Amino acid sequence: MSSKAAPTASTAPVPTARIPYRHILVGPVLVALPALLVLLLISSESWAAHARIWAWAAVDICVLSGALALTARRGIHRLAQQALQSREVFLSNFAKAQRLMQRHALAADCLLLLGAGAMAVAIGALDPYREYYYALLIVAAIFVPYALYKLLKHARPILNPPALASGARIAARALTRAQAPALWALVDEASARAKTAVPDHIVIGLDSSFYAADAPLYLNRAETPLEGRSLFLSVPYLAYMTREELAVVVAQELAHFTGGEVKRTHQFAEVYAQISHYMSHLHAEATMIEQAKGHWWGTPARKLVGFFLTNFTPALDQWAAERTYVVDALGSAAASPQSAALALLRLTTLASVIQPLLAEFAHNGGRSPHPDGLLASVFEAVSKAPTLDPLAHLDGHPFHPREAQPCTRQRIEMLGVPVTAELAQLASNREPSGLLEELGLR
Secondary structure (H helix, E strand, O other), X not given: OOOOOOOOOOOOXXXXXXXXXXXXXXXXXXXXXXXXXXXXHOOOOHHHHHHHHHHHHHXXXXXXXXXXXXXXXXXXXXXXXXXXXXXXXXXXXXXXXXXXXXXXXXXXXXXXXXXXXXXXXXXXXXXOOOHHHHHHHHHHHHHHHHHHHHHHHHHHHHHOOOOOOOOEEEOEEEEOOOOOHHHHHHHHHHHHHHOOOOOOEEEEEOOOOOEEEOOOEEEOOOOOOEOOOEEEEEHHHHOOOOHHHHHHHHHHHXXXXXXXXXXXXHHHHHHHHHHHHHHHHHOOOXXXXXXXXXXXXXXXXXXXXXXXXXXXXXXXXXXXXXXXXXXXXXXXXXXXXXXXXXXXXXXXHXXXXXXXXXXXXXXXXXXXXXXXXXXXXXXXHHHHOOOXXXXXXXXXXXXXXXXXXXXXXXXXXXXXXXXXXXXXXXXXXXXXXXXXXXXXXX
């Protein structure tokens, strides 16, 4: 059975987040209203010239702040809608929207603070004896710069993600052709069938997914990295897979090294890294200690990040799905669509048991609760799992450290394979397949 063609971009408009006009303008309006009230009260009083100057300054600054905030959010909204047109437009507009978010919106928050200071001084200037005026002027001169410093200090790390690291350090082991000839033969065969590039290195370890990388990899405490194309294989999942399923997964990962996918893989890797940075700040829980340190100063930036991500999520999902379907089709060419569907269903099902174990293993500093090591813990946990129902995980997403992917149900549907009771039964097998022993890895 041949796999279906990858879907093309839809021309129908996809709904994105509405622009929260009320939330955007509430700050400038609340700051400008007292200043306007001051102007109404002293419109004809000659002694209140200072109050008029500060009140007009507050109003003008708030108008500019609101205009900048609206412009930034409308720009992000428009760029996100255009990003549905093509992958190239998505990548270009994503970067443009980031610049809007980092510059215009942050400037709007800074202006709002300046407007608040001007408004406070305008109220103080109503005092004909100038006592409150000079006191508030001093307070504003101290507080406003301090507030601007705190806002920039907390907002910049949120709005400016760090550059993508050029290399990574992982706990793993590289296998040469002499050390694992059977595994290399399988990888060579899968690459030839799918017409993908061949990796320079095969690395095995205890990570929670399979992936390919062409950035330098530092293994354990080594000072010299692996250069070139590296293919990482997860041993805990490998223990339950068949040769055909492994061939599919290998071809899927190696497809990222093939043709135009190489450049796009790098571009999307940067996008995913930036989104991961934003999400880590967006979902961070502020403890009482963090709040005491001024954690709330980052709230405007986090709200803006939430608006940015909500708008760009439809386009990101669309183009991530298209890339995944293309890679899945190449992977199925290394074996069959049925093997590709079974691999997807098996990995998603096993992840519900294995991923918590791997997370606990990492949290404990690489110490396994089982005396025979982590792999023995995995075997025991899978065999004793109360439920291992693949059909319950069809709407789950196979974990991948470097990219978002559609749910398992959609990917299997695109392969043209029906989800039958037989397929579910095969995917729910609790016994190790013996592939590790067959490939000389255990």
